[in-house]
Amino acid sequence: MPRQSKTYIKILEAALPLFAAYGYKGVAMRDIASAVGITAAALYNHFPNKEQLHLKALEYAFAQKVENLSTSLAETGSAKERLSRFILFWIESFGDNVILRSLLQREMADADPIRMKLLVEHVFQPMFNDVEVFIRQSANGLNPHLLFVSIIGLVMYHFEMSPLRKLIKGYSPEQDEPEQVAKHITELIQHGIALQPENDG
Amino acid sequence: MPRQSKTYIKILEAALPLFAAYGYKGVAMRDIASAVGITAAALYNHFPNKEQLHLKALEYAFAQKVENLSTSLAETGSAKERLSRFILFWIESFGDNVILRSLLQREMADADPIRMKLLVEHVFQPMFNDVEVFIRQSANGLNPHLLFVSIIGLVMYHFEMSPLRKLIKGYSPEQDEPEQVAKHITELIQHGIALQPENDG
DNA sequence: GTCTATAGCCGGATAGAC
DNA sequence: GTCTATCCGGCTATAGAC
Numbered sequence: 001m002p003r004q005s006k007t008y009i010k011i012l013e014a015a016l017p018l019f020a021a022y023g024y025k026g027v028a029m030r031d032i033a034s035a036v037g038i039t040a041a042a043l044y045n046h047f048p049n050k051e052q053l054h055l056k057a058l059e060y061a062f063a064q065k066v067e068n069l070s071t072s073l074a075e076t077g078s079a080k081e082r083l084s085r086f087i088l089f090w091i092e093s094f095g096d097n098v099i100l101r102s103l104l105q106r107e108m109a110d111a112d113p114i115r116m117k118l119l120v121e122h123v124f125q126p127m128f129n130d131v132e133v134f135i136r137q138s139a140n141g142l143n144p145h146l147l148f149v150s151i152i153g154l155v156m157y158h159f160e161m162s163p164l165r166k167l168i169k170g171y172s173p174e175q176d177e178p179e180q181v182a183k184h185i186t187e188l189i190q191h192g193i194a195l196q197p198e199n200d201g
Numbered sequence: 202m203p204r205q206s207k208t209y210i211k212i213l214e215a216a217l218p219l220f221a222a223y224g225y226k227g228v229a230m231r232d233i234a235s236a237v238g239i240t241a242a243a244l245y246n247h248f249p250n251k252e253q254l255h256l257k258a259l260e261y262a263f264a265q266k267v268e269n270l271s272t273s274l275a276e277t278g279s280a281k282e283r284l285s286r287f288i289l290f291w292i293e294s295f296g297d298n299v300i301l302r303s304l305l306q307r308e309m310a311d312a313d314p315i316r317m318k319l320l321v322e323h324v325f326q327p328m329f330n331d332v333e334v335f336i337r338q339s340a341n342g343l344n345p346h347l348l349f350v351s352i353i354g355l356v357m358y359h360f361e362m363s364p365l366r367k368l369i370k371g372y373s374p375e376q377d378e379p380e381q382v383a384k385h386i387t388e389l390i391q392h393g394i395a396l397q398p399e400n401d402g
Numbered sequence: 403g404t405c406t407a408t409a410g411c412c413g414g415a416t417a418g419a420c
Numbered sequence: 421g422t423c424t425a426t427c428c429g430g431c432t433a434t435a436g437a438c
Contacts, residue, residue: 007403023310025226028431041434042404050432079396102310109224109306111364120368128369140395145376146359146385147394149366153358158350163312165350167321168329175346184347192393193348194341195280208421229413242416243422251414 008046010036012060015053020102024054024110058107058115061100062122065093073130079138084186086131087155095159096178105160154185209247211237213261216254221303225255225311259308259316262301263323266294274331280339285387287332288356296360297379306361355386 014035018027029040029050047053073085094100107115128148135144158181165171174180215236219228230251234241248254274286295301308316329349336345359382366372375381 005403023224023226025224029433030431038403039405040432041406044433045403083394083396105306105310108361108365109303109310116365116368120365124365124369138394138396142389142394143376143381143385145366145369145372146382147389148369149359149362150355150386150389153354153362154351157354157358158347160309161350161354164309164317164321164325165346167317168325168346168349171346175344180344181347184344185351188343188348188351188390188393190393190396192389192391193339193343195284195339195391206421230415231413239421240423241414242424245415246421 005046007036007038009060011043011046011053012057015057016061016103017099019054019057020099020106023106029053055115055118058103059118059122061103062119065100066122066126075134079134080190082134083138083189084182086134087151087185087189088182090152090155091159091178091182095155095181101156101159104156151185151189154189155181158185206247208237208239210261212244212247212254213258216258217262217304218300220255220258221300221307224307230254256316256319259304260319260323262304263320266301267323267327276335280335281391283335284339284390285383287335288352288386288390289383291353291356292360292379292383296356296382302357302360305357352386352390355390356382359386 011032015027015032018031018035029043032053033040033043043053047056073082073089075082077085094104104119107119128145131148132144135147162176165175212233216228216233219232219236230241230244233254234244244254248257274283274290276283278286295305305320308320329346332349333345336348363377366376
């Protein structure tokens with residue numbers, strides 16, 4: 001395949017933070033162009049239209065992540081260790097990374113079929129494959145699919161809610177620390193909240 | 202305060218599903234007007250501009266929900282029952298309701314301070330107040346704020362991911378049933394996933 | 403491959419008749 | 421309070437010179 005030019009990559013990398021912050025419709029071709037240092041007309045030498053530029057940018061952002069998957073989730077260590085690694089990987093890859101997290105957030109809201117397929121192929125399917133066996137043997141009776149979604153949601157929502165959570169009374173900044181979030185989630189998933197047992201039959 | 206006219210309410214109710222589906226920038230004043238059955242110019246007899254219409258629509262959508270809060274979360278029953286009621290309330294109010302869920306999703310992505318404040322005042326703060334005591338006494342050592350976010354995230358993400366989850370291998374439609382999701386979440390929060398204990402000290 | 407200039411369209415908002 | 425008509429700005433995309 002033909003090697004991508006340097007400008008091509010520069011465009012993708014300039015576009016990603018803009019799409020993340022303002023959404024597809026909130027970003028003008030002029031905005032991307034000026035972030036790169038060229039004019040809007042020049043963009044059309046590299047992409048046929050805005051939609052394709054957006055799609056290639058998403059692909060560029062998420063395809064890179066796949067490579068790190070299998071290596072960082074190698075099947076070693078205790079169940080507890082592997083769970084911790086999985087959670088930490090999500091936090092570092094998609095939670096604590098404002099750009100990737102916002103892109104994911106906006107894509108799920110728009111729910112465009114083509115982009116959903118892209119995300120499943122590059123992120124969620126490989127991820128699910130890597131943890132399915134682990135999840136299946138660990139979870140006592142819990143459906144693997146549901147549990148997969150639960151763990152991801154547990155991670156992502158802490159970061160998605162960060163602009164809002166700060167406004168709830170009693171908030172303290174330490175709750176935004178990735179380490180605190182990771183610890184909390186790991187603890188919760190492993191043991192639950194231990195309600196006072198009344199009739200637990 | 203002056204009573205809102207019938208058309209005023211009709212406009213809000215016509216606008217909400219549009220904003221939910223296409224986002225603020227994805228909806229034109231002409232779109233809202235034609236959904237109501239009037240012209241765009243007529244909208245300006247009721248709202249000064251698009252931004253205010255949007256804000257009033259959000260307020261209308263979420264303010265209604267507050268009233269149901271305290272009644273449905275009355276402080277009766279066992280801890281387990283109250284947890285179940287809380288989870289079920291979120292699922293029925295914001296998860297299974299495509300419009301409210303999508304609105305929330307898009308607002309959190311945009312993170313506009315004024316709208317964040319609106320959501321906190323009308324939804325999250327009252328909700329947190331209602332469950333804080335309950336959460337505090339139940340959770341052994343877990344931070345109430347973090348746990349509050351965890352429970353909400355656990356609920357919401359199942360629904361936010363629904364357009365994407367269908368594409369992951371091994372998906373079955375029953376996983377989308379609100380009852381299944383509720384059961385799964387309640388079970389997970391209470392007991393965790395029960396990893397093989399190795400050194401749990 | 404980038405520029406300037408511009409076509410063509412769409413969207414928010416206003417003016418003024420009814 | 422709603423209409424028609426219209427202004428104006430911003431946007432995607434193209435044409436053509438360099």
